[in-house]
Amino acid sequence: MLTVDFDRFPVGPGDRVLDLGCGAGRHAFEVYRRGADIVALDYSFDDVAAVRTMFGAMALEGAAPARTSAGAVRGDAFRLPFADATFDRVIAAEILEHLPADEVAIGELVRVLRPGGLAAVTVPAWLPERVCWGLSTGYHTVEGGHVRIYKRDELVGRLTAAGLELIGGHQAHALHSPYWWLRCLVGVHDDDHPATKLYHRLLVWDMMKRPKLTRWTEQALNPVLGKSVVLYLRRPPAPAVAAAQFTTFEETGRGVG
Template identity: 85%
Template sequence: MLTVDFDQFPVGPGDRVLDMGCGAGRHAFEAYRRGADVVALDYSFDDVVAVGGMLAAMAAEGQAPEQARAGAVRGDAFGLPFADATFDRVIAAEILEHLPADEKAMAELVRVLRPGGLAAVTVPAWLPERVCWGLSSGYHSVEGGHVRIYRRDDLVGRLTAAGLEYVGGHQAHALHSPYWWLRCLVGVHDDDHPATKLYHRLLVWDMMKRPRLTRWTEQALNPVLGKSVVLYLRRPSVAAGPASEPGEAQAAAAAFAKLEESGRGVG
């Protein structure tokens, strides 16, 4: 299930993409399929191992163009292990709400994005998230849980202050909001409750079959009930001297060389 709309966030061969806080890797996999050079970064060692293994399997099975490269690394969003202006695209999907010092992560996102590059930032939308917090303290008051609820305009303002320009945005996954409200009502950590299992089956069916009725319904509900708010932003371009582009290319080459030397790079 993709939260970022790759029609609005174009990614293709030759693009250097960072999936910052990649989690299970869904956006990294899609960027790799589209031919980009992808670094999937997460603080969780288990997630890094799993995503790296999947990227390697995709390469072995020909699910990405041969010239594309991808790998997974463990890293901290507060101090990304990459040089300035390394990436053409940065994705930060459902990560900022977990970070106490989110302004540091925003600054790091901007630092590693090249001038003129694009960022996609997604967080839980205010209204669905507020309902979840109201229904269950267990939804957010756990280790690694959500530490804040963003209002869309406030988040845009903070990302703008960090050095990005707002390009556009939308909300996504309206059909998922009632699922999480239901989980909060019956027990957010109860994976075996019949009601949540039934709703989960519906969501899986919808993702696999994508029938017109549910697609139209979700599209109509997204502006109000969409579980995630998605923002697309650009780092403003600057006047480039003759040495700037080679410097960016060297930074990107160093990042992928580090992946390959560590044995986690593929492609």
């Protein structure tokens, strides 16, 4: 399930992309399929190992262009192991809500993004997330859980203060919000409850079949109930250095002295 819309966030051959907080690798795999060079970074050893294995399998199956590179590394979002302006694109999907010092991670994201490069940042939307927190303390008090609920304007403010320009955005996954509300009601860690298993099967069916009715329904509900806020931003290009202007005697008709 992709949260970033790659029609709005184009990647392709020649782009170097960082998936910051890649998790299971859903966005990293799509970037690889599209022919961009991808580095997937996460703090979890297990996630990094699994993503690296999947990259290898995709290469063997010809699921990505032969000249495209893909790697997975363990790293800290507060101190990224890359030089300034390394990447043409940075994706940070559903990571900032987990980080106590989110402004440090945002600063690192901007640092490794080249001037003129694009970033896609997603976090849980305020209303669906607020309902989850109200229904279940276990939803967000687990180790590594969510430490804040963002209002959209608040997130935009933090990103623009760090040096990015907002160029677009939307909400996504409205059909997933009731699923998480249901999980919070019956037990957020209960994967075997009949109600949540039934809803999960519905979501999987929808993702696989993509029927028009559910696609239209989700699009209509996304602005209010979309589970994720997605922002697309740009790091402004470096200002051009003005060429020195010299006035010659011939140009002005005047001498000096």
